[in-house]
Amino acid sequence: MLLSGTTFTMLVVLAGCGFGGDGPAGNPGGAATAVSISNNAFTPSSVTIAAGATVRWTWVSGAANHNVTFDDGPASFTQNNGTFSRTFADAGTYGYQCTIHGPAMSGTVVVQ
Numbered sequence: 001m002l003l004s005g006t007t008f009t010m011l012v013v014l015a016g017c018g019f020g021g022d023g024p025a026g027n028p029g030g031a032a033t034a035v036s037i038s039n040n041a042f043t044p045s046s047v048t049i050a051a052g053a054t055v056r057w058t059w060v061s062g063a064a065n066h067n068v069t070f071d072d073g074p075a076s077f078t079q080n081n082g083t084f085s086r087t088f089a090d091a092g093t094y095g096y097q098c099t100i101h102g103p104a105m106s107g108t109v110v111v112q
């Protein structure tokens with residue numbers, strides 16, 4: 001067999017371009033910092049990540065409807081399960097909240 005013993009090298013293509021994350025699209029690849037959404041709160045409410053990293057919010061199944069809406073624009077759907085991811089290319093402090101529950105249900109992503 002010609003192919004036996006052939007080692008294929010897997011090329012791992014890192015999604016390093018870190019586009020701004022406009023809308024509820026997921027982000028491919030890489031480990032994301034996790035935030036859970038339950039009990040009308042984001043846990044943890046503040047996360048600190050490196051530039052180019054991704055944060056992924058997970059709605060705990062059965063929770064009430066919530067959304068993740070950033071002060072600078074990007075937002076998730078309003079939903080009661082599923083996930084939302086955003087990749088942060090630039091350093092800064094990004095505030096967000098659930099527009100249904102307002103400032104009482106808010107969080108911050110600090111990008112260093």
Ligand SMILES: [Cu+2]
Pocket residue numbers: 040065066067098099100101102105
């Ligand atoms: Cu909410």
